[in-house]
Amino acid sequence: xxxxxxxxxxxxxxxxxxxxxxxxxxxxxxxxxxxxxxxxxxxxxxxxxxxxxxxxxxxxxxxxxxxxxxxxxxxxxxxxxxxxxxxxxxxxxxxxxxxxxxxxxxxxxxxxxxxxxxxxxxxxxxxxxxxxxxxxxxxxxxxxxxxxxxxxxxxxxxxxxxxxxxxxxxxxxxxxxxxxxxxxxxxxxxxxxxxxxxxxxxxxxxxxxxxxxxxxxxxxxxxxxxxxxxxxxxxxxxxxxxxxxxxxxxxxxxxxxxxxxxxxxxxxxxxxxxxxxxxxxxxxxxxxxxxxxxxxxxxxxxxxxxxxxxxxxxxxxxxxxxxxxxxxxxxxxxxxxxxxxxxxxxxxxxxxxxxxxxxxxxxxxxxxxxxxxxxxxxxxxxxxxxxxxxxxxxxxxxxxxxxxxxxxxxxxxxxxxxxxxxxxxxxxxxxxxxxxxxxxxxxxxxxxxxxxxxxxxxxxxxxxxxxxxxxxxxxxxxxxxxxxxxxxxxxxxxxxxxxxxxxxxxxxxxxxxxxxxxxxxxxxxxxxxxxxxxxxxxxxxxxxxxxxxxxxxx
Numbered sequence: 001x002x003x004x005x006x007x008x009x010x011x012x013x014x015x016x017x018x019x020x021x022x023x024x025x026x027x028x029x030x031x032x033x034x035x036x037x038x039x040x041x042x043x044x045x046x047x048x049x050x051x052x053x054x055x056x057x058x059x060x061x062x063x064x065x066x067x068x069x070x071x072x073x074x075x076x077x078x079x080x081x082x083x084x085x086x087x088x089x090x091x092x093x094x095x096x097x098x099x100x101x102x103x104x105x106x107x108x109x110x111x112x113x114x115x116x117x118x119x120x121x122x123x124x125x126x127x128x129x130x131x132x133x134x135x136x137x138x139x140x141x142x143x144x145x146x147x148x149x150x151x152x153x154x155x156x157x158x159x160x161x162x163x164x165x166x167x168x169x170x171x172x173x174x175x176x177x178x179x180x181x182x183x184x185x186x187x188x189x190x191x192x193x194x195x196x197x198x199x200x201x202x203x204x205x206x207x208x209x210x211x212x213x214x215x216x217x218x219x220x221x222x223x224x225x226x227x228x229x230x231x232x233x234x235x236x237x238x239x240x241x242x243x244x245x246x247x248x249x250x251x252x253x254x255x256x257x258x259x260x261x262x263x264x265x266x267x268x269x270x271x272x273x274x275x276x277x278x279x280x281x282x283x284x285x286x287x288x289x290x291x292x293x294x295x296x297x298x299x300x301x302x303x304x305x306x307x308x309x310x311x312x313x314x315x316x317x318x319x320x321x322x323x324x325x326x327x328x329x330x331x332x333x334x335x336x337x338x339x340x341x342x343x344x345x346x347x348x349x350x351x352x353x354x355x356x357x358x359x360x361x362x363x364x365x366x367x368x369x370x371x372x373x374x375x376x377x378x379x380x381x382x383x384x385x386x387x388x389x390x391x392x393x394x395x396x397x398x399x400x401x402x403x404x405x406x407x408x409x410x411x412x413x414x415x416x417x418x419x420x421x422x423x424x425x426x427x428x429x430x431x432x433x434x435x436x437x438x439x440x441x442x443x444x445x446x447x448x449x450x451x452x453x454x455x456x457x458x459x460x461x462x463x464x465x466x467x468x469x470x471x472x473x474x475x476x477x478x479x480x481x482x483x484x485x486x487x488x489x490x491x492x493x494x495x496x497x498x499x500x501x502x503x504x505x506x507x508x509x510x511x512x513x514x515x516x517x518x519x520x521x522x523x524x525x526x527x528x529x530x531x532x533x534x535x536x537x538x539x540x541x542x543x544x545x546x547x548x549x550x551x552x553x554x
Contacts, residue, residue, distance in 0.1 A: 002080060002125050002177055006051055009064035010081045014043030016093070017078035018085055018115075018153040024068075031061055045082070049099030050126065071159040076169045078154045079137065082122055085115035085153055092119065101127075112139065114146035115153070130178055131186040138192035141167045164196075171197050180204055181244055198248055205241035206258050212237045213265045221268075224277035231269030231289040238262060242296065256298040263297035266290075267306050274313070283320065287313045318370075321363045325356040329374055336381055341392070343410060346385040347417045350424065353378045357424065366425055376426040383421055383434055386414045390441065408448040415441050483525045483535065495546045 010017050014027040027043065034041040035058060046054050068074045084090055092107035105123055108116045117140040124133035140146050141163040150166075151159045174183050180201035187194050212234050219230040242262060249255045270289030274282055290313060294306035319326070332353055339345045357375050364371045390410060397407045418438050426434070482488045504510030528534050 002173075004077070004080045004173060005122060005126060007060075008081045009067040009077050011045060011047075011051075011054060012056060012060055012064035013068075014041075014045055016045050016084040017081045017118075018083045028061065028065065031056065035061075044093075044097050047082070047096050050096050050101065071155050072161065072165075072169075074155055075151070075159060075161050075166060076173065078150070079118065079166065079170050080122060080125070080173065082119050083115045083150075083153065085149075086113055088113075089115050089119060114140055114143070114150045117146070118150070130174070130182060131189055134174070134183070134186040134192060135190035137167070137170050138187065138190045141170075141193075167193060168196050171200065175200060175204075181240075184248075202245060202249060202254070205245050206254065208241045209238045209245075209258055209262055213261060216265050216269060219269070219272075221272045222276055224273045224275075224279075224282075227269050227272035227276070228285055228289070231266050231273065234262070234266055234269065235289070235292055259296050259298045260302040263293040263302055263306060266296075267293035267309060271309065283313055283317045287317065315370075318364055318368075322360045325359045326374060328356045329353050329360075329378065333377060333381055336385075339385075341385045341388040343386060343389055343413045343417060346382040346389075347420065349378060349382045349385075350417070350420050354424070361425065372425060372427060375424050376430045379421050379424045379426045379430055379434065383418070383430075383437060386417060387437060390414055390444075394444075404448055404452050408445065408452060411441050411445045411448065415445070483529055485539065492542065492546055495549065496542065499549055 005011075010019070013019075013024055014031070015023055030041055035056075040056075042048065042054075048054065067077065082089075082093060082096070084093055088107050088110060092104040095101075095104040095107065101123065105120065108120045108123070110116075117136045121133040121136035121140075124130075124136065140150070144163060147163040147166065151161055171183065175197075180197070184194065184197050184201050186192075187197050216230040216234045219226045221227065242259070245255055245258065266289050270286045270293065273289070274286035277285070279285065287310065290306060290310050294303065294310050297303045297306050332349060336345070336349050357371075357378065360371050360374060361368075366372075390407075393407045393410050397404050415438065418434060418441070422431075422434060422438075482490075482493055485493050487493065500514065504514055528538075
């Protein structure tokens, strides 16, 4: 119950709010007389069945009289006390004197006179029904005739008070007893005038927020624990008033100013805490403050500052989650740089780093810049080593043709590792580099394969020639001479065979001639064996050659 009702000056003087000066003076005289003889006097307007016994003293009586001297005060107290202005009021007040509240409310509700509305509002406040009380007064002040009748009833023409003045007085008294939000909600529910109460509520909320900001600013910025506690307290103690401000005036410049002030102070608490903290969870705690600050900031300048700090902490948090995996990959790359270039080493680098790269990707996302840098570094180093190995073996093969087979094997293995490297995430530039090297190796492999096949073919031919030469030497075969002379053991054939073994076989060009001869002479013999004229010419030439050879030999 409102104290303003229980100890209302009108009640203290034993009258209703529309009592005449004569009635008030008469009651004062009675109160003084009874007080002198030590007796207690009661009045019907004490409403003891409704409000309980009243305690009067000389001081309280004098104070009541003083309070009702000013017209503005008289109007204020009249809003919170019963008025007896109509026959219905008189009947209802009798019921209240006897404690029958329901019957009194029923009578007051029969007609919405100004007095009935005031009396109902007082009863609702006694019953702690704020919404109903405000509804009655709101309806009353909207009726200018009712307001004028009320003012005339309690003060006559001596009260230059408007309906707006009455409404503001009523709101001010309620604000001392109820939470602003409850009052505002009640006013809005009955479609009352919210301008004044909004201004009062907003002013109170902003004062509360600025007061808490001032408290937070006094904390030692070097004290991590105190800074964190100050930030948490600032959030906790301003959450309700700030939410109310946002709901009531989010488009107002005042809201933007107070929101940015609050955001900046909470942000600063988070910064001070993080810069001076050694807690294992300092990133999470600082983020808790700074993300809240970002959420409530309004202006672009403050939002950008909050976001910058939040981004820094989020990056730090991501790095902590993947710290061990990043360190592992970094160590692998450091060790890799000191290794002798081999295809196996490049393959091991990719194989060892792959699971750790997957952890990093899972935490940061495959599009994360840091992850792509790390994964690209692995791909770049592995690819670089493969290129180095192939270049080295290519140089070796250029000086030793027998190394071509080894180069071909290395190219095949390198291409297999490149396929594995291609499964890693990497920058577009690195992927283009990988594709270029894969194409180069593919072309190189084709060229090497062609070269090896050609060399192997030549080897087989040489081996065949050597075999034929050796066979000819041991069997003394001479296809053309035998064809011309008609006998494998003809004396002239034997001389030619001797020339072959003693002269041609001992010189490189001679051996080449022998290989050439034994490769093609069987075909020639096949074509010339029935050509007598040609055979005669060949025999004549051979005879002359044999003669010269015998002369030289002797």
